[in-house]
Amino acid sequence: xxxxxxxxxxxxxxxxxxxxxxxxxxxxxxxxxxxxxxxxxxxxxxxxxxxxxxxxxxxxxxxxxxxxxxxxxxxxxxxxxxxxxxxxxxxxxxxxxxxxxxxxxxxxxxxxxxxxxxxxxxxxxxxxxxxxxxxxxxxxxxxxxxxxxxxxxxxxxxxxxxxxxxxxxxxxxxxxxxxxxxxxxxxxxxxxxxxxxxxxxxxxxxxxxxxxxxxxxxxxxxxxxxxxxxxxxxxxxxxxxxxxxxxxxxxxxxxxxxxxxxxxxxxxxxxxxxxxxxxxxxxxxxxxxxxxxxxxxxxxxxxxxxxxxxxxxxxxxxxxxxxxxxxxxxxxxxxxxxxxxxxxxxxxxxxxxxxxxxxxxxxxxxxxxxxxxxxxxxxxxxxxxxxxxxxxxxxxxxxxxxxxxxxxxxxxxxxxxxxxxxxxxxxxxxxxxxxxxxx
Numbered sequence: 001x002x003x004x005x006x007x008x009x010x011x012x013x014x015x016x017x018x019x020x021x022x023x024x025x026x027x028x029x030x031x032x033x034x035x036x037x038x039x040x041x042x043x044x045x046x047x048x049x050x051x052x053x054x055x056x057x058x059x060x061x062x063x064x065x066x067x068x069x070x071x072x073x074x075x076x077x078x079x080x081x082x083x084x085x086x087x088x089x090x091x092x093x094x095x096x097x098x099x100x101x102x103x104x105x106x107x108x109x110x111x112x113x114x115x116x117x118x119x120x121x122x123x124x125x126x127x128x129x130x131x132x133x134x135x136x137x138x139x140x141x142x143x144x145x146x147x148x149x150x151x152x153x154x155x156x157x158x159x160x161x162x163x164x165x166x167x168x169x170x171x172x173x174x175x176x177x178x179x180x181x182x183x184x185x186x187x188x189x190x191x192x193x194x195x196x197x198x199x200x201x202x203x204x205x206x207x208x209x210x211x212x213x214x215x216x217x218x219x220x221x222x223x224x225x226x227x228x229x230x231x232x233x234x235x236x237x238x239x240x241x242x243x244x245x246x247x248x249x250x251x252x253x254x255x256x257x258x259x260x261x262x263x264x265x266x267x268x269x270x271x272x273x274x275x276x277x278x279x280x281x282x283x284x285x286x287x288x289x290x291x292x293x294x295x296x297x298x299x300x301x302x303x304x305x306x307x308x309x310x311x312x313x314x315x316x317x318x319x320x321x322x323x324x325x326x327x328x329x330x331x332x333x334x335x336x337x338x339x340x341x342x343x344x345x346x347x348x349x350x351x352x353x354x355x356x357x358x359x360x361x362x363x364x365x366x367x368x369x370x371x372x373x374x375x376x377x378x379x380x381x382x383x384x385x386x387x388x389x390x391x392x393x394x395x396x397x398x399x400x401x402x403x404x405x406x407x408x409x410x411x412x413x414x415x416x417x418x419x420x421x422x423x424x425x426x427x428x429x430x431x432x433x434x435x436x437x438x439x
Contacts, residue, residue, distance in 0.1 A: 004185055006172040007139035007272025011147040012075050012380035013165025013192070013253075015260025019043040020269075020379040022050065023262045023284025025071045026064060028373035031286070032395045033060035033411075035371035038098050041284035042262045045255040047083050053094035054284065059398050064093050071376075076154065076165040083256035118290040118320035118361055120280070123329075126298025126316040126384075127275025128306040131181055133229060134424075135303045136385035138181050140272030142171045142232075144381045145224050146189060153220065160215050162208075164192035166253035170243075173235070179312075179337075181232075186241040189216050192253030193245075205249045213244035269383050270295070275315050283379050287370035290320050290361055294327075296423035297364045299384045301355055303424065305332070308432040310347065312337035318359055325360040340436050350435050354428075368422040377420060388421040 010017055022043040030037040037058035044051040050068050072086035079085055128135040146169035154163035170188035173181050193212060197204040225233050263281025267273055280291035287293040302314040311334035319328045332348040340347070357363060365371060373393055378386075396413045433439070 002174055002176050002182060004172050004174055005137075005139055005274070006170060006186075007137055007143050007274065008168065008170040008188075009140065009143035009147050009268050009272075009381070010169075010265060011151050011165065011167035013077070013151070013167065014265070015045055015166070015255045015258045016262075016264040017260070017380050018045050018072065018075060018077075018255060019260040019262040020265065020283035021075060021376065022052065022068055022071050023054075024375040024379040025067050026052065026062060027284055027286060028376050029062040029067050030056070030058045030060040031371060031375075032373040032393070033062070033398050034058045035397070037286055038288060039284065039286040040098070040289065041095070043260075043284065044262075045084070045260040047256045048088065049090045049092070049255075051092040051094065054096075055098040056095050057098040059400055061398075064095070065091050076151075077254060082164065082254055083252075084254050118294075118322055118324060120289060120291060121320055121322045122280065122291050123278040123317055123319040124291060124295040124298050125270075125276045125278050126295060126300065126302040126318075127271045127314070128299070128302035129274065129313045130306050132232070132385075134385045134387075135306055136382075137272050137274040138232065138235075139171045139173045140268075140274065140382070141385060142184075142224065142228070143169045143272065144385075145227055146171070146187070146220065148381050149223050149227070150189070150191060150220055153223075159219055160212075162194040162196040162212075164194065164251075164253060166192035166250075166257070181235055183237050184235050184240050186243065187221075188243040188246070189220070190245050190247070190250055191216075192250050192257075195249075195251050209245050209248055213242065216244050217242065269378075271384070276317070278317070282383055283375070287365045287368075288361060290364075293361065293364045293368070293370055294318050294320065294359065296368060296370075296383070297355075297359055300368075300423040300425070300428075301351060304426055304428040304432055305347075305351070307426050308429045308436070309339055309438050310334070310432065310436055311339055316351070325362070327356065327359050330356065330359070340438070342436075347436075354431065354435055369419045372416070372418040374418055374420050384424065386421045386424055388419065388424045390417055390419050392416065393418055 023041045026041045027039045039056050041054040068091050069086045077085045132138050132141050147167050150167050153160050168190045172186040174183050174185045176182045197207045262284050266281045282292045285292045298316040298318050302316045305314045313335045315333040317331040321328050330352050332351050392415045395416045396411055398411050401408050
């Protein structure tokens with residue numbers, strides 16, 4: 001029987017995403033100086049105020065105020081009329097040192113277990129499906145694309161000139177009884193905007209909403225379709241139900257309209273509700289926190305399993321005990337879509353043999369290059385389903401040597417080639433095919 005499924009996304013100007021981007025910008029600034037930095041940075045944004053708090057151990061010196069203001073500026077909060085802008089917002093810094101009790105479980109050679117252990121207990125999930133080229137749920141992929149292109153239009157400043165940074169999207173897809181995308185049933189787009197029709201009455205409000213709806217249908221949707229494969233373009237149809245700014249006006253938005261917090265968009269960050277979600281959120285956490293790094297590793301396994309043809313869908317769960325390197329458990333669920341003559345338990349056994357040692361925190365960090373400043377770009381439009389790429393970043397590594405009673409600090413500035421979204425690489429497909437005897 002056919003069914004409907006929905007995913008949503010938000011723009012980088014959404015308050016929760018503002019918080020995520022600030023937290024990850026601070027993390028990157030520290031990793032660019034000290035790759036051994038231990039960071040757990042949480043951010044709250046509200047009217048005219050950014051509060052940054054957390055537990056951090058680092059040799060880096062980071063001007064938190066500058067990082068916050070540059071991040072807010074980049075997002076687009078540049079006008080005082082937004083009631084939140086990079087020049088005038090207050091900034092409270094409540095960062096303190098990490099607990100040594102936790103640190104000893106993570107530091108190699110310390111604690112009860114001498115290998116680098118997991119930064120926390122918990123269960124993490126990775127998911128993949130072959131319904132899109134990126135092995136992501138189509139509902140989420142299109143939702144991300146809607147708000148990303150909307151922000152591109154805003155920054156371009158030539159069309160839809162009334163756009164403000166805060167926006168949300170939602171896509172409902174009809175699937176057939178075999179779980180294949182059949183058609184788009186509904187699209188929701190809500191975007192913050194200027195008061196471009198004056199009057200402040202119901203007539204002015206209606207005029208603004210009607211103009212935005214017209215522009216979304218005639219400008220945004222065609223641009224989104226162009227970015228999608230032909231088979232996905234065919235899912236768009238004349239019967240789509242559109243809900244464009246369904247409350248009417250949306251002038252007051254951003255952190256002024258809605259307090260934002262780091263980590264509150266974990267489902268947007270991952271699989272749009274299609275796969276399970278566990279562990280903690282991502283942004284502001286260094287890779288010793290397995291609720292971030294192991295979630296990336298689980299996605300890597302799931303994506304490579306599906307790409308290798310083991311199943312049409314795969315959900316990989318991995319769990320840890322704090323301070324212990326080896327995973328407590330690994331589980332693979334194919335939702336009955338397996339293409340090999342194995343039950344899920346048998347598939348899991350093969351996956352364990354292939355990946356168990358690779359799921360130790362140290363291995364994950366080294367394989368994906370997670371001690372590099374690569375995280376700011378993950379903080380909007382999803383941590384998974386992105387294109388892996390290699391780019392140069394500037395680092396300014398600091399080293400401190402004690403000579404007698406003095407500490408001597410040296411800094412080395414250079415450009416470094418690093419991998420972004422390395423966990424999205426299909427670099428284990430051949431190995432998986434061999435293990436499962438797939439041609």
